[in-house]
Amino acid sequence: MRYGGPDGTLAVSGLNLRINRGEFVAVVGPSGCGKSTLMKLTTGLHIPQSGTVIVANSQVTKPVSIVGMAFQNPTMLPWRTTLENILLPLEIVEKHRRRLRSHKAEYVAKAENLLETVGLKGFGQKFPWQLSGGMQQRANLCRALIHEPELLMLDEPFGALDAFTREELWCVIRDLHASQDVTIVLVTHDLRESVFLADKVVVMSARPGRVISEHVVPFARPRQLDLLYEPDFNDMVQKLHGEIATARAAA
Numbered sequence: 497m498r499y500g501g502p503d504g505t506l507a508v509s510g511l512n513l514r515i516n517r518g519e520f521v522a523v524v525g526p527s528g529c530g531k532s533t534l535m536k537l538t539t540g541l542h543i544p545q546s547g548t549v550i551v552a553n554s555q556v557t558k559p560v561s562i563v564g565m566a567f568q569n570p571t572m573l574p575w576r577t578t579l580e581n582i583l584l585p586l587e588i589v590e591k592h593r594r595r596l597r598s599h600k601a602e603y604v605a606k607a608e609n610l611l612e613t614v615g616l617k618g619f620g621q622k623f624p625w626q627l628s629g630g631m632q633q634r635a636n637l638c639r640a641l642i643h644e645p646e647l648l649m650l651d652e653p654f655g656a657l658d659a660f661t662r663e664e665l666w667c668v669i670r671d672l673h674a675s676q677d678v679t680i681v682l683v684t685h686d687l688r689e690s691v692f693l694a695d696k697v698v699v700m701s702a703r704p705g706r707v708i709s710e711h712v713v714p715f716a717r718p719r720q721l722d723l724l725y726e727p728d729f730n731d732m733v734q735k736l737h738g739e740i741a742t743a744r745a746a747a
């Protein structure tokens with residue numbers, strides 16, 4: 497995938513990655529290696545000049561509707577309540593749009609249920625600007641999940657949060673993955689986050705990005721935050737750190 501025409505930036509090249517249904521995969525790598533590009537290729541926001549992207553057995557040629565996305569900065573519409581923001585994707589995805597009109601109460605109940613799951617019970621009527629950064633990020637997750645996506649793409653969703661809020665949200669994501677039949681791809685700079693959450697951590701090379709290694713995370717689920725202090729956990733984090741440092745140096 498190259499941006500900006502034939503002389504533009506080659507963001508990813510020779511990138512091969514297979515993700516199984518229901519799997520939780522974290523993607524890590526040096527800054528600017530093409531992690532976000534990989535997300536955009538997977539969701540059909542960009543179409544590669546060569547190579548193919550296949551999601552749910554179909555080649556991606558346009559934005560994929562079975563996907564939910566959450567990025568670092570929650571872009572909530574300030575004039576809509578949190579609940580109305582969460583319902584927004586349903587107004588966009590054709591399949592849901594018609595149903596939303598006739599079954600509004602059902603969808604509102606679902607949004608309220610999701611708000612409760614992420615610890616925001618009763619906050620649906622607040623406007624986004626009345627919520628803290630961590631609360632907005634939780635609401636952002638609800639919005640990504642409202643149409644029951646089969647694939648959830650998370651691009652640095654907790655990057656802007658303090659360490660405690662981030663760990664709380666790791667647990668929210670962990671529980672969502674355990675309770676819903678959803679495949680999750682998480683792009684992150686935080687190696688502890690990748691090892692705590694994922695089934696498999698994929699390391700990318702420096703730009704143009706390709707996969708240089710894949711590591712199965714051996715820790716049993718459900719994982720508790722105590723795991724962060726286990727020697728085996730820290731060994732794995734350190735190993736990943738070393739690989740990324742080497743990939744950066746090779747650039």
Ligand SMILES: Nc1ncnc2c1ncn2[C@@H]1O[C@H](COP(=O)(O)OP(=O)(O)OP(=O)(O)O)[C@@H](O)[C@H]1O
Pocket residue numbers: 499500505506507526527528529530531532533534703
């Ligand atoms: N729309 C675009 N137009 C031109 N170049 C782009 C565009 N988007 C990304 N790039 C370039 O492609 C390369 C890969 O970018 P990408 O955002 O995918 O990397 P990343 O690994 O997500 O970066 P970071 O770790 O800093 O978040 C970078 O050199 C970036 O400058």
